[in-house]
Amino acid sequence: MNFVRKTKFGAMAAISAFGCIVAFGNMALADEGEDMDDVDAAVMHVLEDYDIAIGYDYIATLMRLPNAFGEGAACVVCHTSNDPKKSPNGLDLTSCEGIKKGSVHGPMIVPGKHYEGTFRRRMRDNRMPLGVRFDVPKDMPAMQHMKQWIANGAKNDELFKTKVLPSFKDPNAYGGEQSCVECHMSNQEPPSFHELDLTSHKGVMLGADAVAKAAEGLPPVKVVIPGKPMESRLYLRVTENRMPGGIGADQSRDHPNMHVMFRWIDQGAKCN
Ligand code: HEC
């Protein structure tokens, strides 16, 4: 039996009473697309036009609300304690202090800067290969080889040629059902998502969105930082699950509540 689904639906049934008291609680249902739809954009404009201050009170509700950021369990179903034996990574989202303290890996938010910290990418970045199950281990051989290769300097070396490159063509190497190159095969989108080419060393090192960024006069988005696996999007994408745990890759990455939370962070993440 799938742990995630069980938790997800059990939790939703148990706490759904919260759903009706919060303005954006049901928006996920109308917001299936990849881009923010008109209604969501209009909601965000109200927050900006009136420079509305987001209080911790609303954030506390979001942490307790199922479906708050798209269809999925409430954060506090899993993140209840600073003890890593009792809650994933010792991240306690039941209090303002807990949110600001972060996990055993340090803070997940940087007050004033929602682009920094792990919260933003955990909420928006789907784990790869797209649609891979949440409970797939994060230390599969292909993941370990990728980490080692990046730590060694990400060169076009034996490890890359014999292990890393072939893993991008193997549908099962990262615990999913599709190979990376089925979706990332060239610098052209379509058909290649994010213009990311995982068919050669050159393509991997060039990074994502080379063509789109060039049109804006910007460099491509690097997905590998030689020597630094924990700063390399490529490695993070195959080892970090999008939150809430078990959320579908089809859920919008621009849910209004996510932006409300970003706004609270940008306003200094105040606890009152
Ligand atoms: C079904 C259980 C579950 C739910 C619900 C859940 N998480 Fe998680 N979360 C996990 C697990 C398990 C991990 C650690 C393993 C991983 O990365 O997948 C984690 C890790 C994290 C991390 C990374 C912490 C670190 O050490 O860097 C953040 C941030 C996070 N969750 C935030 C959230 C937020 C915000 C919500 C609500 C939107 C949420 N989680 C809901 C299970 C859950």
Ligand code: HEC
């Ligand atoms: C079914 C298609 C599909 C497969 C298979 C797939 N991806 Fe992706 N990938 C996407 C989509 C769509 C996005 C952008 C949306 C998102 O972030 O969820 C993306 C984004 C990425 C990014 C982020 C690029 C950036 O701009 O920062 C990386 C890195 C990535 N994928 C790596 C991989 C790797 C490695 C694999 C194989 C383990 C893989 N992908 C398999 C569809 C796919």
